[in-house]
Amino acid sequence: MKLLVNGREHEVSVTDDMPLLWVLRDVLGMTGTKFGCGMAQCGACTVLVDGQPIRSCVRPAAAVAGRAITTIEGLSAAGDHPVQRAWAEVDVVQCGYCQSGQIMAAAALLKAKPKPTDADIDAALSGNICRCGTYQRIRSAVHRAAELMEG
Amino acid sequence: MRLLDKETSRRSFLKSSTLAGGALVVGFFVPAGARRAFAQEGGTPSTAPASALPPVNAFLRIGDDESVTVILSHCEMGQGIWTTLPMLVNEELDADWSRIKVEHALAAPVYRSTAFPIQMTGGSTTTWSELDRYRQVGALARTQLVAAAAAQWGVKPGDCRTEKGFVLHGDKRASYGSLAAAAAKLPQPTSVTLKDPAQWKVIGQPTRRLDTPEKITGRAQFGMDVRLPDLLTAVVAHPPTFGGKVKSVDAAAAKAMPGVHGVFEIPTGVAVVADHFWAAKRGRDALKIDWAPGPHADVDTVALRKSYSERGKADGQAAKTAGDVAKALSAGSPLVAEYSVPYLPHAAMEPLNCTVRRSAGAAEVWTGTQFQTVDQARVAEILGLKPEQVTLHTTFLGGGFGRRANLVSDFVADAVYVAKNLDRPVKLVWTREDDIRGGYYRPLAVHRLEGALDDQGRPTAWRQRIVSQSILAGSPFAAMVKDGIDPTVVEGASDSPYVAAIPHHRVDLVAMEVGVPVLWWRSVGNSHTAFAVESFVDELAHAAKRDPLEFRRALLAQAPRVRAVLELAAAKAGWGSAPPAGRARGLAVHESFGSIVAQVAEVSVEGGTIRVHRVTCAIDCGVYVNPLGVRAQLESAVAFGLGAALHSELTIKQGQVVESNFHDYRVLRLHEMPQVEVHIVPSKEKSGGVGEPGTPPIAPAVANAVFALTGKRLRELPFRLS
Numbered sequence: 001m002k003l004l005v006n007g008r009e010h011e012v013s014v015t016d017d018m019p020l021l022w023v024l025r026d027v028l029g030m031t032g033t034k035f036g037c038g039m040a041q042c043g044a045c046t047v048l049v050d051g052q053p054i055r056s057c058v059r060p061a062a063a064v065a066g067r068a069i070t071t072i073e074g075l076s077a078a079g080d081h082p083v084q085r086a087w088a089e090v091d092v093v094q095c096g097y098c099q100s101g102q103i104m105a106a107a108a109l110l111k112a113k114p115k116p117t118d119a120d121i122d123a124a125l126s127g128n129i130c131r132c133g134t135y136q137r138i139r140s141a142v143h144r145a146a147e148l149m150e151g
Numbered sequence: 152m153r154l155l156d157k158e159t160s161r162r163s164f165l166k167s168s169t170l171a172g173g174a175l176v177v178g179f180f181v182p183a184g185a186r187r188a189f190a191q192e193g194g195t196p197s198t199a200p201a202s203a204l205p206p207v208n209a210f211l212r213i214g215d216d217e218s219v220t221v222i223l224s225h226c227e228m229g230q231g232i233w234t235t236l237p238m239l240v241n242e243e244l245d246a247d248w249s250r251i252k253v254e255h256a257l258a259a260p261v262y263r264s265t266a267f268p269i270q271m272t273g274g275s276t277t278t279w280s281e282l283d284r285y286r287q288v289g290a291l292a293r294t295q296l297v298a299a300a301a302a303q304w305g306v307k308p309g310d311c312r313t314e315k316g317f318v319l320h321g322d323k324r325a326s327y328g329s330l331a332a333a334a335a336k337l338p339q340p341t342s343v344t345l346k347d348p349a350q351w352k353v354i355g356q357p358t359r360r361l362d363t364p365e366k367i368t369g370r371a372q373f374g375m376d377v378r379l380p381d382l383l384t385a386v387v388a389h390p391p392t393f394g395g396k397v398k399s400v401d402a403a404a405a406k407a408m409p410g411v412h413g414v415f416e417i418p419t420g421v422a423v424v425a426d427h428f429w430a431a432k433r434g435r436d437a438l439k440i441d442w443a444p445g446p447h448a449d450v451d452t453v454a455l456r457k458s459y460s461e462r463g464k465a466d467g468q469a470a471k472t473a474g475d476v477a478k479a480l481s482a483g484s485p486l487v488a489e490y491s492v493p494y495l496p497h498a499a500m501e502p503l504n505c506t507v508r509r510s511a512g513a514a515e516v517w518t519g520t521q522f523q524t525v526d527q528a529r530v531a532e533i534l535g536l537k538p539e540q541v542t543l544h545t546t547f548l549g550g551g552f553g554r555r556a557n558l559v560s561d562f563v564a565d566a567v568y569v570a571k572n573l574d575r576p577v578k579l580v581w582t583r584e585d586d587i588r589g590g591y592y593r594p595l596a597v598h599r600l601e602g603a604l605d606d607q608g609r610p611t612a613w614r615q616r617i618v619s620q621s622i623l624a625g626s627p628f629a630a631m632v633k634d635g636i637d638p639t640v641v642e643g644a645s646d647s648p649y650v651a652a653i654p655h656h657r658v659d660l661v662a663m664e665v666g667v668p669v670l671w672w673r674s675v676g677n678s679h680t681a682f683a684v685e686s687f688v689d690e691l692a693h694a695a696k697r698d699p700l701e702f703r704r705a706l707l708a709q710a711p712r713v714r715a716v717l718e719l720a721a722a723k724a725g726w727g728s729a730p731p732a733g734r735a736r737g738l739a740v741h742e743s744f745g746s747i748v749a750q751v752a753e754v755s756v757e758g759g760t761i762r763v764h765r766v767t768c769a770i771d772c773g774v775y776v777n778p779l780g781v782r783a784q785l786e787s788a789v790a791f792g793l794g795a796a797l798h799s800e801l802t803i804k805q806g807q808v809v810e811s812n813f814h815d816y817r818v819l820r821l822h823e824m825p826q827v828e829v830h831i832v833p834s835k836e837k838s839g840g841v842g843e844p845g846t847p848p849i850a851p852a853v854a855n856a857v858f859a860l861t862g863k864r865l866r867e868l869p870f871r872l873s
Contacts, residue, residue: 015429017433018429022428030369031372031378032369034549035428036500036583037813038582039812039813042500071369072369075368079367084367087363087367088364088367091360091779093366094230094231094783095501095547095548095549095550097499097500097501098549099367121821122822126821126822128821129500129813130500131498131499131500131550132550133824134786137783137786
């Protein structure tokens with residue numbers, strides 16, 4: 001099958017049931033997308049498919065073949081997407097393991113709702129677990145990213 | 152491949168002293184080629200005189216590209232030492248902060264903690280235990296750089312100054328990078344004077360994290376991300392009961408799965424090795440295993456809870472006692488209460504994993520660990536090697552919380568057992584289910600409390616019996632158990648200033664042997680003792696019809712530092728003023744790991760659900776290094792403790808863990824995060840820990856607030872309103 005990841009086409013040969021997460025990580029060597037639960041409960045594996053956030057740990061790669069997949073590696077060329085800039089400014093990360101998923105989910109939210117309310121952020125991001133508890137800073141960084149995108 | 156490429160280039164450089172990454176990297180004070188050998192053996196380099204000072208070469212490298220690389224003897228697991236330890240170095244070194252790079256040290260004796268006789272990260276010790284060593288490293292290196300410049304210019308070192316990566320004298324200036332090679336040839340000084348704290352320019356300044364760029368781009372390398380040529384991935388089917396064994400296995404279907412390379416038994420279960428995780432996991436799903444359940448097949452947490460409750464009705468071993476508590480309690484009608492907390496897996500975001508590559512007479516291991524020395528020794532033991540033949544690389548940890556400081560290196564050993572059967576490198580991955588069900592939990596505990604008040608409402612007697620399992624007994628650290636008392640079970644109760652202030656008191660440990668593996672979980676014993684102690688103090692305050700703050704203040708007369716932190720949190724939270732409609736406040740203060748944290752929680756109950764709106768924290772951690780980091784750790788500790796207080800519980804039925812993943816082992820989510828405010832007490836006291844002390848007070852602060860709001864006393868974690 002052909003996978004279109006971050007604008008580049010990859011020909012991969014995997015079983016039909018193999019989740020996109022493991023194709024990204026173990027076949028394509030793109031380890032920025034993380035394994036956390038394997039059942040769409042934690043959001044660490046969040047990537048965008050045609051701009052929509054999906055949990056790549058439960059979505060077979062075959063189901064998204066040919067569609068535009070964006071991973072944390074492809075969110076911006078220089079790591080300076082407004083969400084990433086806001087994350088740095090607010091000093092969000094701790095262990096960092098969940099942050100690829102948090103950032104991808106936040107980027108999708110801001111694209112859909114450029115001025116999200118706290119309730120919007122709750123709805124969009126409560127599926128992304130952070131065991132370090134960076135939630136307060138995530139919330140504040142999403143608001144900051146909205147400002148950066150506007151400015 | 153990145154990790155391998157970096158390693159290969161470093162090694163080839165160390166052999167040949169050729170260009171690495173386009174820059175000549177000069178190890179300080181001993182020839183670069185000797186650095187690795189030195190690090191492995193931990194001896195004193197021949198070029199440096201023996202002294203109590205750290206060998207700078209092991210902790211710092213300066214490159215002619217002006218890079219300054221600080222080598223961490225501890226691991227970064229979110230707590231922020233990737234930034235804090237370089238701050239300590241740079242307080243004395245005066246390098247250009249934007250040039251600072253950081254890497255984890257290999258496992259080696261030179262990197263032993265100054266607080267423990269092993270290389271490790273835990274007990275909230277890193278910052279305070281490295282306050283001197285990492286500053287000395289910076290000061291020694293600066294001394295050498297200045298000496299090298301002074302020699303070149305023919306001036307006195309004392310007439311030179313340093314600024315942002317340069318040595319300066321009059322109109323002369325030389326960069327650290329240009330001086331590193333010459334400085335490296337000079338002998339390391341045998342003494343060094345550190346700056347007076349009044350002159351500090353770095354320590355105490357809010358400083359953003361150095362690991363952010365790689366962690367917001369997916370570049371950060373966690374153990375899970377290690378990639379090597381010919382790497383295989385393994386998953387292991389572990390027994391469903393603790394102490395269970397394989398009776399027989401039918402692996403035919405697993406072996407037939409595409410991508411599966413092999414299936415074999417190891418001491419911890421049945422390993423499936425494959426091209427990648429998915430194939431290994433599918434292979435494991437296809438195994439048919441008949442298990443011998445072993446000696447703990449009847450463990451049941453409901454029954455355990457009942458038996459602990461019974462055992463709490465009689466004395467155990469006294470951890471602290473004064474006066475005659477039995478007599479004082481029998482004088483009146485004592486207040487009696489029982490508190491309980493469940494087993495808790497740590498559930499760090501990165502499931503446990505470890506990568507092993509064997510070669511003749513050596514092995515290489517990559518893992519996110521808090522326990523380098525223990526793991527290295529365990530790998531060596533399994534493979535019949537000496538510890539120095541095992542090169543252990545520490546990666547970033549996707550959370551630790553104590554789980555990655557395993558007394559018997561369980562997940563590392565699991566990987567080595569697999570590797571022993573293979574000629575290719577292998578990464579062992581635990582699934583989330585393996586992680587939740589794999590043991591090493593915060594122990595289940597029941598506290599029975601009895602207290603008495605005199606006719607003025609002052610407490611006269613306090614009896615506390617803590618029924619739980621020992622973490623240390625039977626482990627390689629059993630020597631830390633003194634007179635039958637494992638300090639990790641009673642800490643926070645036996646040393647409570649409240650207890651000490653009550654004339655007749657006794658704190659007992661009733662040690663249970665259960666067979667469920669237990670371990671330190673962020674804040675260890677304090678994670679349950681603070682809940683029992685601070686809840687019961689609150690109950691006594693209400694029984695005495697006194698304001699909870701005033702009642703505590705009176706008890707803390709002999710603990711002014713604790714009292715001051717409590718007063719600060721109360722004042723900042725508006726204690727005494729009316730809370731917003733429908734809300735109430737509760738407070739708690741607890742000292743642990745050398746720091747004191749007070750919290751005031753403001754809660755409401757909406758539709759039968761406890762909602763925590765705001766948590767006002769005050770901390771006295773003595774001298775602090777990075778206030779941004781202190782704040783982050785308190786926010787983190789509140790979230791960690793609050794998730795446990797509201798949701799988390801591990802139950803066992805017929806010897807098997809019931810929960811398996813985040814759908815039934817619930818933790819805090821974003822929409823439940825309260826607004827956390829942090830107030831740091833300016834202090835010149837000895838530095839204390841910061842990673843853990845914010846966790847203990849949150850559960851009792853919330854329970855006390857819920858009581859104030861509803862009159863219902865919550866004595867069990869996780870909280871249940873009905």
